[in-house]
Amino acid sequence: MDNLVKICGLSTPETLDAALSAGADMVGFVRIPKSPRHVSLSLGHKLSLQARGRTQRVVLLLDPSDEELAQAVEAINPDLIQLHGSETPERVAEIRSIFKRPVMKALGIAEPSDLQALSPYAGADHILLDAKPPRTAGALPGGNGVSFDWQLLNGLDRKVSFMLSGGLNPDNVAEAIRLTKPQAVDVSSGVESGPGLKDPARIEAFIRAARTAFAAARH
Numbered sequence: 001m002d003n004l005v006k007i008c009g010l011s012t013p014e015t016l017d018a019a020l021s022a023g024a025d026m027v028g029f030v031r032i033p034k035s036p037r038h039v040s041l042s043l044g045h046k047l048s049l050q051a052r053g054r055t056q057r058v059v060l061l062l063d064p065s066d067e068e069l070a071q072a073v074e075a076i077n078p079d080l081i082q083l084h085g086s087e088t089p090e091r092v093a094e095i096r097s098i099f100k101r102p103v104m105k106a107l108g109i110a111e112p113s114d115l116q117a118l119s120p121y122a123g124a125d126h127i128l129l130d131a132k133p134p135r136t137a138g139a140l141p142g143g144n145g146v147s148f149d150w151q152l153l154n155g156l157d158r159k160v161s162f163m164l165s166g167g168l169n170p171d172n173v174a175e176a177i178r179l180t181k182p183q184a185v186d187v188s189s190g191v192e193s194g195p196g197l198k199d200p201a202r203i204e205a206f207i208r209a210a211r212t213a214f215a216a217a218r219h
């Protein structure tokens with residue numbers, strides 16, 4: 001995973017097309033019924049076919065059962081499974097072994113001690129560092145458009161590869177990349193005009209800004 005850009009929570013053919021045309025390396029399909037970005041199995045199937053061969057398709061679930069995973073994997077045929085709940089390292093290993101797909105585990109970061117959660121998940125294929133959700137009733141564990149303090153990552157072993165997420169947008173992604181030097185970045189609400197409504201112009205601007213910043217970080 002190097003210098004990758006993931007656009008998460010795509011749920012229409014038009015906005016998926018915008019992400020593909022702008023060169024997204026990964027696209028995320030959310031299978032969380034409470035999310036404004038949730039896709040049904042049939043819509044997920046259709047979007048996955050549209051993206052096949054053009055990008056990596058990620059399916060995102062929250063503490064899924066084997067049955068939920070089996071349905072999602074059959075319909076969407078993802079290149080990667082993203083787990084955004086409180087899945088244990090053992091459960092991550094089990095899901096990798098049953099479904100034979102790489103797994104990305106999301107971890108919420110709010111304080112220095114949260115970084116200690118990384119090493120138990122060394123068996124995951126990728127780690128996504130996201131902000132913890134706001135403490136408001138009904139807040140979902142992701143897609144909230146809130147950032148964590150990027151300076152917290154100063155304490156991270158630089159050999160650790162991670163995808164940075166949480167509150168990124170076209171205006172701040174360059175600074176985020178400069179400060180945290182992630183291997184990849186992920187965005188959802190920062191490229192929306194309203195909850196779940198992806199904005200093609202913002203998708204394009206985000207990818208352009210991230211690419212420029214990754215190129216600058218290599219020098």
Ligand SMILES: O=C(O)c1ccccc1NCC(=O)[C@H](O)[C@H](O)COP(=O)(O)O
Nearest residue numbers: 008035142143144145166167187188189
């Ligand atoms: O996107 C959602 O609706 C969502 C709901 C529940 C759990 C996770 C969810 N999204 C996970 C992602 O990978 C988001 O891209 C990530 O949390 C960043 O979101 P944002 O801060 O809105 O860019």
